[in-house]
Amino acid sequence: MEPIWFVLFAVHLLIAAAGSGRRMGASGNKLLLRVAGRPVLAWTLDAALACEAISWVGIVGQAIDEAAITALVAAAAPGKPVQWILGGDTRQQSVSCGLAALPQGASNVLIHDGARCLVEPELLSRCAAAVAGGQAVIAATPVTDTIKQVDAAGTITATPERSRLWAAQTPQGFAVDQLRQAHATASQQGWEVTDDAALFERLGLAVQVLQAPASNIKLTTPFDLTVAEAVLSARAAG
Numbered sequence: 001m002e003p004i005w006f007v008l009f010a011v012h013l014l015i016a017a018a019g020s021g022r023r024m025g026a027s028g029n030k031l032l033l034r035v036a037g038r039p040v041l042a043w044t045l046d047a048a049l050a051c052e053a054i055s056w057v058g059i060v061g062q063a064i065d066e067a068a069i070t071a072l073v074a075a076a077a078p079g080k081p082v083q084w085i086l087g088g089d090t091r092q093q094s095v096s097c098g099l100a101a102l103p104q105g106a107s108n109v110l111i112h113d114g115a116r117c118l119v120e121p122e123l124l125s126r127c128a129a130a131v132a133g134g135q136a137v138i139a140a141t142p143v144t145d146t147i148k149q150v151d152a153a154g155t156i157t158a159t160p161e162r163s164r165l166w167a168a169q170t171p172q173g174f175a176v177d178q179l180r181q182a183h184a185t186a187s188q189q190g191w192e193v194t195d196d197a198a199l200f201e202r203l204g205l206a207v208q209v210l211q212a213p214a215s216n217i218k219l220t221t222p223f224d225l226t227v228a229e230a231v232l233s234a235r236a237a238g
Contacts, residue, residue, distance in 0.1 A: 009071055010055040011128045011173065012106045014050055014098035017041055017061040017069060017114040018087050023169050023220050029065050031114045032072075036232040042072055043117035043232070049078050051121040053128035054110070056080060060087040060098040094195035095196060098184045102176060111196055112171040115219045118231050123212055124171055130210060131173030138173075138197045140166040166209050169216055172196050178205065214236065 017031050019040075024030040031041040041059075047224050059082065061069055066084060073082050085101045087094030095111055104110065108131045112119065123139060130137040143165040149158040172195060174182075180201040185191075193199055197207045215231050216223060 010109055011053060011108040011132060012056045012058070012102055012176075013054045013110045013124070013171070014058045014060055014085075014095065014096075014102075015041075015044060015048065015112050015114045015130055016087075016091055016094055016170075017059050017065070018091070018094055019113075019115050023210065024225075025222060029062070029068075030219065032065065032068055033225065035117065035219070035228045036236075039072055040117045040219055040228075041114050042076065044114045044119065044226075045073065045076055045078075045082070047117075047119045047121050047124060048112075049076065049082075051124040051128070053125045053132075054080070056103060056106070057082045057097050058084070058085045058101055059087045059114070060094045062087060072142050090192070091182070092186065092193060096187070099176065099183060105178050108173065110171040110173045111175050113218055116216055117219060118215045118217060118228060119171070120213065120215075123216060126210060126221070127171045127173045130208065131175070134175075136172075136174045136178070136197070136200055136205060136207045138195070138207060139169040139171055139216060140170065140209040141179060141212050141214065141216070142166055168195055168197060169212050169218070170195075174200070179215065209231050 005118055019029050019031040025032055032039050048054055059069055063086060070084050085098050087097050127137055143162055147160050147165055148156045148161060151157050182203055186199050202205050219228055
Protein backbone atom coordinates (compact mmCIF):
# COMPACT_ATOMS: atom_id res chain seq x y z
CA MET A 1 0.00 0.00 0.00
CA GLU A 2 1.29 3.47 -0.91
CA PRO A 3 1.91 5.95 1.93
CA ILE A 4 -1.12 8.17 2.59
CA TRP A 5 0.78 11.38 1.82
CA PHE A 6 1.68 10.03 -1.59
CA VAL A 7 -2.00 9.45 -2.41
CA LEU A 8 -2.90 12.94 -1.22
CA PHE A 9 -0.17 14.79 -3.13
CA ALA A 10 0.26 12.71 -6.30
CA VAL A 11 0.31 15.00 -9.34
CA HIS A 12 1.02 14.68 -13.04
CA LEU A 13 4.08 16.25 -14.64
CA LEU A 14 4.54 17.59 -18.16
CA ILE A 15 8.14 18.13 -19.29
CA ALA A 16 8.50 20.62 -22.15
CA ALA A 17 11.22 18.97 -24.25
CA ALA A 18 11.21 20.75 -27.61
CA GLY A 19 14.33 22.74 -26.76
CA SER A 20 16.03 24.67 -29.55
CA GLY A 21 19.82 24.59 -29.76
CA ARG A 22 20.14 28.02 -31.40
CA ARG A 23 21.56 29.97 -28.45
CA MET A 24 23.48 26.90 -27.37
CA GLY A 25 25.18 26.79 -30.77
CA ALA A 26 23.83 23.27 -31.36
CA SER A 27 22.27 22.01 -34.57
CA GLY A 28 19.52 20.06 -32.80
CA ASN A 29 17.59 19.82 -29.57
CA LYS A 30 19.76 21.09 -26.72
CA LEU A 31 18.10 18.60 -24.36
CA LEU A 32 19.92 15.82 -26.18
CA LEU A 33 23.33 17.43 -25.64
CA ARG A 34 25.48 15.65 -23.08
CA VAL A 35 26.28 17.10 -19.68
CA ALA A 36 28.31 15.10 -17.15
CA GLY A 37 28.24 12.19 -19.60
CA ARG A 38 24.48 11.99 -20.12
CA PRO A 39 21.81 13.86 -22.14
CA VAL A 40 20.43 16.96 -20.44
CA LEU A 41 16.92 15.48 -20.50
CA ALA A 42 18.12 12.31 -18.72
CA TRP A 43 19.01 14.37 -15.64
CA THR A 44 15.62 16.12 -15.70
CA LEU A 45 13.84 12.78 -15.97
CA ASP A 46 15.89 11.37 -13.08
CA ALA A 47 14.55 14.09 -10.76
CA ALA A 48 10.97 13.45 -11.88
CA LEU A 49 11.27 9.71 -11.33
CA ALA A 50 12.85 10.24 -7.91
CA CYS A 51 9.98 12.47 -6.75
CA GLU A 52 7.36 10.26 -5.10
CA ALA A 53 4.75 13.01 -5.36
CA ILE A 54 4.72 12.62 -9.16
CA SER A 55 2.61 9.70 -10.35
CA TRP A 56 2.86 10.15 -14.14
CA VAL A 57 5.20 11.95 -16.54
CA GLY A 58 4.49 13.24 -20.04
CA ILE A 59 7.39 14.38 -22.22
CA VAL A 60 6.23 16.85 -24.88
CA GLY A 61 8.52 17.21 -27.88
CA GLN A 62 8.88 17.37 -31.64
CA ALA A 63 8.59 14.41 -34.02
CA ILE A 64 12.25 14.63 -35.06
CA ASP A 65 13.33 13.84 -31.48
CA GLU A 66 10.82 11.11 -30.68
CA ALA A 67 13.15 8.15 -31.28
CA ALA A 68 15.99 9.64 -29.23
CA ILE A 69 13.71 10.61 -26.34
CA THR A 70 11.85 7.29 -26.21
CA ALA A 71 15.22 5.50 -26.16
CA LEU A 72 16.33 7.76 -23.32
CA VAL A 73 13.17 6.91 -21.38
CA ALA A 74 13.64 3.18 -21.98
CA ALA A 75 17.20 3.41 -20.66
CA ALA A 76 15.88 5.03 -17.47
CA ALA A 77 13.66 1.98 -16.81
CA PRO A 78 11.03 4.16 -15.10
CA GLY A 79 9.00 2.76 -12.25
CA LYS A 80 6.05 5.00 -13.12
CA PRO A 81 4.28 5.77 -16.42
CA VAL A 82 6.24 8.00 -18.79
CA GLN A 83 4.46 8.97 -22.03
CA TRP A 84 5.77 10.59 -25.20
CA ILE A 85 3.51 13.43 -26.46
CA LEU A 86 3.84 15.21 -29.79
CA GLY A 87 3.96 18.96 -29.21
CA GLY A 88 3.04 22.02 -31.26
CA ASP A 89 4.91 24.83 -32.99
CA THR A 90 5.36 26.92 -29.82
CA ARG A 91 5.86 26.16 -26.15
CA GLN A 92 2.32 27.36 -25.45
CA GLN A 93 0.89 25.03 -28.08
CA SER A 94 3.02 22.17 -26.79
CA VAL A 95 1.71 22.59 -23.25
CA SER A 96 -1.83 22.56 -24.67
CA CYS A 97 -0.99 19.26 -26.40
CA GLY A 98 0.33 17.93 -23.11
CA LEU A 99 -2.81 18.95 -21.25
CA ALA A 100 -4.93 17.17 -23.84
CA ALA A 101 -2.89 13.98 -23.34
CA LEU A 102 -3.19 13.84 -19.54
CA PRO A 103 -4.82 10.65 -18.21
CA GLN A 104 -8.51 10.88 -17.45
CA GLY A 105 -9.10 12.13 -13.94
CA ALA A 106 -5.88 14.12 -13.64
CA SER A 107 -6.65 17.02 -11.32
CA ASN A 108 -3.30 18.78 -10.76
CA VAL A 109 -0.33 19.22 -13.06
CA LEU A 110 3.20 20.53 -12.90
CA ILE A 111 4.80 22.01 -16.02
CA HIS A 112 8.60 21.85 -16.12
CA ASP A 113 11.16 22.92 -18.72
CA GLY A 114 13.37 19.99 -19.67
CA ALA A 115 16.32 22.37 -19.87
CA ARG A 116 16.18 22.88 -16.08
CA CYS A 117 18.01 19.60 -15.56
CA LEU A 118 19.37 20.56 -12.12
CA VAL A 119 15.90 20.57 -10.57
CA GLU A 120 15.82 18.57 -7.35
CA PRO A 121 13.08 16.12 -6.33
CA GLU A 122 12.56 18.20 -3.18
CA LEU A 123 11.55 21.26 -5.22
CA LEU A 124 9.18 19.16 -7.31
CA SER A 125 7.67 17.78 -4.10
CA ARG A 126 7.14 21.25 -2.61
CA CYS A 127 5.44 22.45 -5.78
CA ALA A 128 3.30 19.31 -5.90
CA ALA A 129 2.17 19.80 -2.30
CA ALA A 130 1.30 23.45 -2.95
CA VAL A 131 -0.80 22.76 -6.03
CA ALA A 132 -2.48 19.79 -4.36
CA GLY A 133 -3.36 22.18 -1.56
CA GLY A 134 -5.27 24.42 -3.96
CA GLN A 135 -2.64 26.97 -4.98
CA ALA A 136 -1.35 27.89 -8.41
CA VAL A 137 2.40 28.11 -7.90
CA ILE A 138 5.66 28.78 -9.71
CA ALA A 139 9.22 28.14 -8.67
CA ALA A 140 11.15 31.41 -8.68
CA THR A 141 14.19 33.14 -7.21
CA PRO A 142 14.50 36.71 -5.91
CA VAL A 143 16.41 38.95 -8.31
CA THR A 144 19.86 39.82 -6.96
CA ASP A 145 21.06 42.17 -9.71
CA THR A 146 19.85 45.74 -10.06
CA ILE A 147 17.45 45.70 -13.01
CA LYS A 148 17.31 48.53 -15.55
CA GLN A 149 14.40 49.22 -17.89
CA VAL A 150 15.60 50.62 -21.23
CA ASP A 151 14.04 52.00 -24.39
CA ALA A 152 14.63 50.91 -27.99
CA ALA A 153 17.79 53.01 -28.17
CA GLY A 154 19.25 51.35 -25.09
CA THR A 155 18.78 54.34 -22.80
CA ILE A 156 17.77 53.61 -19.21
CA THR A 157 14.23 54.76 -18.45
CA ALA A 158 13.64 53.25 -15.00
CA THR A 159 15.11 51.18 -12.19
CA PRO A 160 12.41 48.90 -10.75
CA GLU A 161 12.44 48.21 -7.02
CA ARG A 162 14.51 45.02 -6.72
CA SER A 163 12.84 43.76 -3.56
CA ARG A 164 9.64 43.06 -5.50
CA LEU A 165 11.27 41.31 -8.49
CA TRP A 166 11.51 37.55 -8.88
CA ALA A 167 12.93 35.51 -11.76
CA ALA A 168 10.26 33.05 -12.92
CA GLN A 169 11.30 29.42 -13.31
CA THR A 170 9.70 25.99 -13.45
CA PRO A 171 8.13 23.80 -12.22
CA GLN A 172 4.84 25.65 -12.32
CA GLY A 173 1.76 23.98 -10.88
CA PHE A 174 -1.94 24.42 -11.57
CA ALA A 175 -5.33 22.77 -11.32
CA VAL A 176 -5.78 20.95 -14.63
CA ASP A 177 -9.27 22.29 -15.39
CA GLN A 178 -8.21 25.89 -14.73
CA LEU A 179 -5.09 25.59 -16.87
CA ARG A 180 -7.01 23.99 -19.73
CA GLN A 181 -9.53 26.84 -19.63
CA ALA A 182 -6.70 29.39 -19.56
CA HIS A 183 -5.14 27.83 -22.66
CA ALA A 184 -8.52 27.73 -24.41
CA THR A 185 -9.04 31.43 -23.69
CA ALA A 186 -5.51 32.22 -24.91
CA SER A 187 -6.24 30.41 -28.18
CA GLN A 188 -9.52 32.30 -28.65
CA GLN A 189 -7.97 35.67 -27.82
CA GLY A 190 -4.70 35.15 -29.70
CA TRP A 191 -2.55 35.54 -26.60
CA GLU A 192 1.08 34.43 -26.83
CA VAL A 193 2.95 34.10 -23.54
CA THR A 194 6.25 32.59 -22.44
CA ASP A 195 4.98 30.73 -19.39
CA ASP A 196 1.72 29.39 -18.05
CA ALA A 197 1.64 31.69 -15.04
CA ALA A 198 1.25 34.62 -17.45
CA LEU A 199 -2.07 33.17 -18.63
CA PHE A 200 -3.33 33.09 -15.05
CA GLU A 201 -2.16 36.68 -14.56
CA ARG A 202 -4.13 37.84 -17.60
CA LEU A 203 -7.23 36.13 -16.24
CA GLY A 204 -6.80 37.70 -12.81
CA LEU A 205 -6.07 34.38 -11.11
CA ALA A 206 -3.66 34.31 -8.18
CA VAL A 207 -0.28 32.61 -8.58
CA GLN A 208 2.06 32.14 -5.62
CA VAL A 209 5.87 32.14 -5.91
CA LEU A 210 7.77 29.34 -4.23
CA GLN A 211 11.47 30.03 -3.71
CA ALA A 212 13.77 27.71 -5.63
CA PRO A 213 17.46 27.04 -4.96
CA ALA A 214 20.02 29.00 -6.97
CA SER A 215 20.98 25.84 -8.84
CA ASN A 216 17.62 25.59 -10.65
CA ILE A 217 18.99 27.28 -13.78
CA LYS A 218 17.81 26.83 -17.35
CA LEU A 219 20.50 25.63 -19.76
CA THR A 220 20.50 28.19 -22.57
CA THR A 221 24.13 28.94 -23.49
CA PRO A 222 27.38 26.89 -23.56
CA PHE A 223 28.39 28.56 -20.29
CA ASP A 224 25.30 27.06 -18.64
CA LEU A 225 26.57 23.59 -19.59
CA THR A 226 29.79 24.36 -17.74
CA VAL A 227 27.85 25.41 -14.66
CA ALA A 228 25.68 22.28 -14.84
CA GLU A 229 28.76 20.06 -15.12
CA ALA A 230 30.18 21.66 -11.97
CA VAL A 231 26.93 21.28 -10.01
CA LEU A 232 26.44 17.66 -11.04
CA SER A 233 30.06 16.83 -10.21
CA ALA A 234 29.65 18.41 -6.77
CA ARG A 235 26.47 16.40 -6.15
CA ALA A 236 28.18 13.19 -7.22
CA ALA A 237 31.01 13.92 -4.79
CA GLY A 238 28.47 14.30 -1.99
